[in-house]
Each structure stands twice: as C-alpha cells, then as structure tokens.
Amino acid sequence: MRNKIVAGNWKMNTTISEGKKLVIDILSAIEDMNLQDKKVVFASPFISLSSIAKLVNYVENVYVGSQNISSHESGAYTGEISANMLAAAGVKFAIVGHSERREYFSETNQVLAEKVSQSIDHRLIPIYCCGEVLEERKNGNFKSVIKSQIEEGLFHLTPTDFSRVVIAYEPVWAIGTGETASPDQAQEVHAFIRQLISEKYGEAIAELTSILYGGSMKPDNAKRLMTMPDIDGGLVGGASLNASDFVKIIKSM
Numbered sequence: 001m002r003n004k005i006v007a008g009n010w011k012m013n014t015t016i017s018e019g020k021k022l023v024i025d026i027l028s029a030i031e032d033m034n035l036q037d038k039k040v041v042f043a044s045p046f047i048s049l050s051s052i053a054k055l056v057n058y059v060e061n062v063y064v065g066s067q068n069i070s071s072h073e074s075g076a077y078t079g080e081i082s083a084n085m086l087a088a089a090g091v092k093f094a095i096v097g098h099s100e101r102r103e104y105f106s107e108t109n110q111v112l113a114e115k116v117s118q119s120i121d122h123r124l125i126p127i128y129c130c131g132e133v134l135e136e137r138k139n140g141n142f143k144s145v146i147k148s149q150i151e152e153g154l155f156h157l158t159p160t161d162f163s164r165v166v167i168a169y170e171p172v173w174a175i176g177t178g179e180t181a182s183p184d185q186a187q188e189v190h191a192f193i194r195q196l197i198s199e200k201y202g203e204a205i206a207e208l209t210s211i212l213y214g215g216s217m218k219p220d221n222a223k224r225l226m227t228m229p230d231i232d233g234g235l236v237g238g239a240s241l242n243a244s245d246f247v248k249i250i251k252s253m
C-alpha cells in the first residue's frame with residue numbers, strides 16, 4: 001500500500017517562534033487522528049528545523065523536511081546545507097527540485113540528480129519535484145518535459161534506492177496563481193509518471209511510489225484531488241501556513 005503524504009512547504013516564511021506555534025497548533029488539532037499509512041511533513045526554513053524536529057520527534061508519522069539540500073557532501077560551499085547536517089538535525093525528508101529552485105537558482109536535472117543521491121546516501125527521503133510551465137502546458141509538450149525531469153533526475157538510482165523516493169507533480173502555472181489543475185488533469189500526469197516508473201523499475205515499485213500533487217492544493221480542492229487513483233497526497237504551499245487550512249488538508253487524506 002502506498003503512503004499518503006501531506007507535506008507543508010513554508011518557503012521563506014515564519015520565524016522560529018512562529019513556526020513552533022504553527023506546528024503546536026496543528027499537532028493539537030490532529031492528535032486524535034489515526035495516521036496509519038499516512039505521513040505529515042513540515043518543511044520549514046533551515047533556521048527552524050532543529051526546533052521543530054524536537055516538537056515532532058515522538059509524534060508517530062509526523063516528520064520534518066528541508067526545502068533544499070546541497071549537491072555536495074561537504075567543503076567550501078558558503079551558504080549550503082549538507083545532507084549529513086540535515087540528518088543530524090532530525091530531518092527525515094528533503095524537497096529536491098522545487099520549481100522555484102529550478103527557475104530562480106538555475107538548478108538543472110543533472111544537479112538535482114546529485115542532490116537526490118546525497119539525500120539517499122544519508123537516509124533522507126527526497127521529495128523530487130517535476131512539472132511544466134504554462135507555455136509547455138499550452139503547446140502540448142508537458143509530458144516530454146516531465147519525462148526528461150524524471151529520467152534525468154531519478155533514473156540513475158538503483159531499484160532499491162528509487163523505492164525511497166517520493167515524487168511531487170507541480171504544474172508551475174498553478175503555483176501561487178490561484179489556478180489549479182483539475183483533478184482529471186492532475187490524474188493524467190500522475191498516471192503518466194507512474195507508467196514511466198513502471199517501464200524503468202517494474203510495476204511493483206511503481207505501485208508503491210507515492211506521487212503528490214503540488215499546485216495550489218487548498219481545503220476546498222484537496223479531497224477531490226486525493227480521491228484520484230494516482231494522487232497520494234499533496235505538497236502544500238500557502239495553505240500550510242494556516243493551521244486550520246493545513247489540518248483540513250491532512251484530514252482529506
């Protein structure tokens with residue numbers, strides 16, 4: 001059975017105290033919820049990771065995730081954070097290749113492949129992001145773009161290592177725009193990604209791979225999206241900064 005996962009990507013928001021309060025409020029609201037086969041991830045800014053890890057350390061199926069990770073093991077890379085440092089701070093997941101990292105920081109599929117490997121080597125679970133921009137959606141080229149992102153960023157992994165990966169499909173045209181892919185549009189891409197995995201690693205691994213939707217998931221569309229057969233949760237942006245909204249999304253799993 002695939003894990004259902006809701007991961008909140010806070011981006012560059014919240015101070016340490018604000019982040020801790022947000023987590024405490026959410027944990028309080030879901031304390032009676034059965035999270036068996038479900039996972040909740042808080043991807044806070046780096047400065048808050050250790051503090052939040054201490055809050056969730058003993059909460060079953062609730063984890064801390066980083067928003068980024070270095071492609072290097074260690075060394076003279078000012079401002080970077082290594083997988084080893086993150087693991088030592090209690091981090092369990094690492095977002096790799098978010099569209100904002102691809103666009104604003106020119107991260108290529110090749111660089112992201114190295115970040116994925118660093119995550120796996122240090123027993124972090126990479127949440128690998130892929131997705132098309134509006135022009136690629138309109139010209140019908142979006143499946144080719146996603147295929148390249150998946151193949152070049154992930155298909156260097158052995159079957160055993162790939163089985164640790166979570167994928168997030170984020171249509172870039174639906175992030176922060178108020179637009180959302182329809183459940184059918186999202187399902188089409190999720191099924192396509194699962195088919196790519198099946199062709200490379202076999203149906204058994206493909207069926208166990210969690211694929212999240214990451215394009216403006218909100219309380220009013222989460223349930224419809226997550227009832228689709230190949231959508232296994234969400235990578236949530238803005239709505240993850242509001243405790244009530246994020247709790248509603250968690251309860252939609």
